[in-house]
Amino acid sequence: MVRLLTADGRMPNNALAEATGIAPSTCLTRVRALRDRGVIRGFHADVDLAALGRPLQAMVAIRISAHSRDEIDRFRAQAPRLPGVLALFHVSGASDYLLHVAAASPDALRDFVLDHLTADPAVVHAETSLIFEHIRGTSS
Numbered sequence: 500m501v502r503l504l505t506a507d508g509r510m511p512n513n514a515l516a517e518a519t520g521i522a523p524s525t526c527l528t529r530v531r532a533l534r535d536r537g538v539i540r541g542f543h544a545d546v547d548l549a550a551l552g553r554p555l556q557a558m559v560a561i562r563i564s565a566h567s568r569d570e571i572d573r574f575r576a577q578a579p580r581l582p583g584v585l586a587l588f589h590v591s592g593a594s595d596y597l598l599h600v601a602a603a604s605p606d607a608l609r610d611f612v613l614d615h616l617t618a619d620p621a622v623v624h625a626e627t628s629l630i631f632e633h634i635r636g637t638s639s
Contacts, residue, residue, distance in 0.1 A: 500515065500519050500526070500529060500530070500533070501533065501538065501539070503515055503518055503519070504530070504539065506637070508542040508543065509542070512526055512527050512530070515530070545635070548601045552603050553583065553601035553602055553603055554601075554603070555601065555602045555603070555604060555605065555607075555608055555629070556585075556599070556600065556601050556602075556629070556630040556633060557599075557600050557602070557608055557627050557628060557629050557630055558597050558598070558599055558600075558627075558628045558630060559597070559598040559600060559612060559616065559625055559626070559627045559628075560593075560594035560596075560597055560624075560625070560626040560627075560628070561574075561578075561594060561595055561596040561597070561598060561616065561622055561624070561625055562593070562594055562595055562622070562623050562624035562625075563595045563596070563621050563622065563623065564620075564621055564622070564623040565621065566595075570621050571595075573621070574596070574619070574621055574622075575587070575589070577619075578596065578598060581598075581611070581615050582611065582615075583600045583601050583602050583607075583611055584598055584599070584600055585599040585600060585601055586598070586599040587599075594624075594626070598616075599630075608627065612625055612627055
């Protein structure tokens with residue numbers, strides 16, 4: 500059931516019930532239970548960013564200067580709300596965070612990094628890698 504909804508979050512309940520071999524009422528109860536337990540956290544649209552005027556995507560590796568809980572909490576709260584941020588990943592290794600961002604142009608990306616990241620006193624290093632192609636995984 501989760502695999503089918505991962506592939507098509509808009510699959511009608513009757514089709515999902517048929518595909519899993521259960522009654523529609525049972526299917527609806529199970530999907531609600533999955534949502535209530537937090538297994539299914541939401542349904543999302545796969546948006547064409549280029550059609551929205553943001554064709555350029557990048558991953559920006561961020562290193563934080565001080566690893567205090569307050570500084571990390573502040574950055575975690577602020578970064579996802581920055582314009583163009585699609586996702587924030589807390590990672591291990593040389594970088595502390597990866598920001599997946601979308602921008603209208605190389606100039607807009609540069610301005611984002613300068614205005615929002617390198618201007619942040621907690622950010623000691625930002626390294627930008629352009630994304631040439633993004634292919635979603637198909638397994639759940």
